[in-house]
Amino acid sequence: MPLSTPARIVSELASRGYNAEREAVTRLADAPDSAAALERALETVPDDALKLTVAHVDSVLDREESRADATARPGNSPQPNATPTDGGDPSVSTGTAASQSPDSHDRAPPETRGSRDVDLSKRAIEVANDMTGNSTGTGEYQDFVTVFRDRYEKLAGNLRGRVNHRPTDAIQNMAGGSEAALIGMVSDIRSTASGHWLVELEDTNGTFPCLVMKDRPIADLVQQLLLDEVIAVDGTLADDAGILFVDSLHFPDVPRTHKPSTADRHVQAALISDVHVGSQEFMADAWHRFTDWLHTPEAEHVEYLLIAGDMVEGVGVYPEQDKELDIVDIYEQYEAFSEYLKEVPGDMEIRMIPGNHDAVRLAEPQPGFDEELRGIMTAHDARVHSNPALVTVEGVTILMYHGVSLDEVIAELPDEEANYDEPHKAMYQLLKKRHVAPQYGGHTRLAPEDRDYLVMEEVPDVFHTGHVHKLGWGKYHNVLALNSGCWQAQTEFQKSVNIDPDAGFAPILDLDTLDMTVRKFA
Template sequence: MPLETPARIVSELTSRGYNADREAVTLLARAADPDSALDAAVERAPEDALKLSSDHVESVLADLEPGRKASASTGYDNGNESGKESTSAEETKGDDDVGEAVADVSRPDESIRDPDLDARSVEITGNVTGESTGTGEYDDFVSVFQDRFKRLSKQLRSRVNARPTSVVGEMPGGGETAIVGMISDIRSTASGHWLIELEDTSGTYPCLVMKDREFADTVDELLLDEIIAVEGTLSDDNGDGDGILFVDSLYFPDVPRTYQPSTADRHVQAALISDVHVGSQEFMGDAWSRFADWLHTPEAENVEYLLIAGDMVEGVGVYPNQDEELDIVDLYEQYEQFSEYLKEVPGDLEIVMIPGNHDAVRLAEPQPGFDEELRDIMSVHDARISGNPSTVTLEGVDILMYHGVSLDEVIAELPDEKASYDEPHKAMYQLLKKRHVAPQFGGKTRLAPEEKDYLVMNSVPDVFHTGHVHKLGWGKYHNVLAVNSGCWQAQTDFQKSVNIDPDSGFAPILDLDTLDMTVRQFS
């Protein structure tokens, strides 16, 4: 069994009657062949020694790996070009009231990591991996929409006294009522008002939002297939088949304004990144290595978790003429190279990864995690692999990880002031308001029918982490921290053609005990 993870190395040493310095464990974890290195270190240990020192392991590795050169951070040269200082980052990304400004990072001087492994807690829920049952039949689509309606309407019915549309259609005119429904159509009238068709399990009903209502601009935020509630007054001719509901109030499932997030009981941090894109000619390997080196420094000693929200590799055939922009043309070799880069981060990190639209999984969401062959390739540091989306609970803090393909749709459909690529966190606010990560079916986002809708936010997350759009942005919506973490890929020719200017080489660092955040730049 591979011994890359320090915890497993410590366990193996203990089973053989030995302990080791922290630095000695790190050296063994980063060896070219950790199994052989551990065997040799134990075999050559002094007879009266119960604890292996870093000097002893260093001398063993020098014999096993001729030409090996020590580095300042770990005593092991990983061959990275990490001596360059980073450039300063603009302090204009995200909301000013969240966390700290973007910080510069330079070459680390030494390694000092002593994580409390017993204090860690990682739980993953909402994972479709191994649970996918959809076959694409009509009944599958009915099931997923019925499940969506059932769960989101339950959240809304606690706020309005809703009636089924079939009952509303038979009520006398002039009365007041409420409807919870899925939006099946939105259109403007000749007078500039808005007509919204709401559908529930008993039928559909037309609802009219007058243009002079104070909430009329909210209609700009609506997407087909999302669930909302309305209250209003029935037209006088209701009951004869031509009635309509004049809307007085409109509600989203939303995050309660009184929501208070959970926090960890100790000072511990998580790095939230996405869109690494190994295999692209524009992958920023030097920036990644600076990030990995920084994780070995005293400044990063409290970073114990690394969450990667999709697109580990560039993939093959994702967009037209992509092969012209590939540095590695074989998909499996891309994942093998990604695994090599992952080895650069400290072996004691808890790593959680979900796939994205460039990864070798199905494009339709929810996306199951990687197959066994790819999991074996990416088994470095015992990384946990889950589906897209998934909720990862770190020491009591719920982090909803979603790659973010639906952000393209939200940004395309909504006005710029409510959703844009320059401020991706605002598009994330819309998903939080709708309590669904991909509400609109049949648009830019491919959705797979399942027995239940894995894309519903059944509970409110403490942190919402996405990627995909290659833009850095963060802010708080009703006390929920929304973070889009940028990417590790410089601008490609394809991105130039669609006017995407990426934010590359950034790593948001989240304090799990306060939910404050610092964004560090490594490019």
């Protein structure tokens, strides 16, 4: 049995009647040959000891290191290093994944096996909108006022060029029959007895009712509205000036003229999400095939790995989740994930954001990991930014958002506009609204900060999400929208809610052309 993860080492110790200090288990897991190190530690443990200590493990590892140094001196015959088994080249898109030697991963993958001929000086990566360490919200009333005012001002700025906006108090003083335009936050949507739509808009000065007649072409747009999003309307005031009859409705939207940026050289990024290490349904074999492929010549241009949340399965996320866990301790889940991450080539740049299964607050925006988790996640010096975060990779701006609000968008909007089988369509709606989680007070938990980090102030070139465990992609006004599936087979909970996941896929993005290839490893 491979002992490349702390959880497996703990299990092996327990089967032999031993316990161990947490740091001792970590040292054994990090050993080049963890199985052999464990055997030697148990062989030399005092007869009356039932727990392996850090000091004892360190003494064993020091002796092994000294022995290895002696073997490598001139005149000795060093043993050849084990090389990873090449899992072959899985075919593109829906092709069959290549076969894998059953014992190809019976070792702790050394991080150093990732050396490739890569010119690191050509890399460039910048991160914006990362609120990690900058949380200011206390949950008081004024915090909510501040964040919603910031949302309104930012999105209204995108709309003021399209309508001749007047504040609500000014419209209330206009004469009946006048033409008027208003930018406001949707505070209420309801249908009248006659089947028309009454939309109440709120700005910083007050509220005003707007009526969309059911026979107008724009009536279909009302069904795409969510509470708390910012829109603009223009039309004509009623004779008594008490209501605005809407002629046109505008979203902040992505300009149709948006021209995405591209990299100056041929370089690729792998965009994945929802790994869910710690779940009994985590697809370790598919992950091994993926990381083996990253070491092949065909993947030599894949220099970036972007993970959009849910690195681990977490604990207590949904009812009776404990029955589906392979690793029940959240910290051991991250230790295991860090070990799996070591299979990735050591020269790859890795950026991640948390999701709703990760050990951070559920309310969005979610900050990156705290110091304790960062101490566990040491592989590759992988960086964990907040959810959402704007990551610019060699000139290509990628908005990374885990995607919890997609559930709400899909539940609220018509099926043709947003559904689980085509998750990118729900993402189109968020791009149209220029906000990753517009509706407050529903299933998506939102935290008030000194500004709204969830607004899409800058139009991204790529919008990358996860969460719904479905694979889907397409372009909306030249923005590539991608939901990258997952690495977890269907759980009992997913069966109960009719979720059939798309698992074991790795979208590979050409940063110089924004063309994408989806590879299947399951």
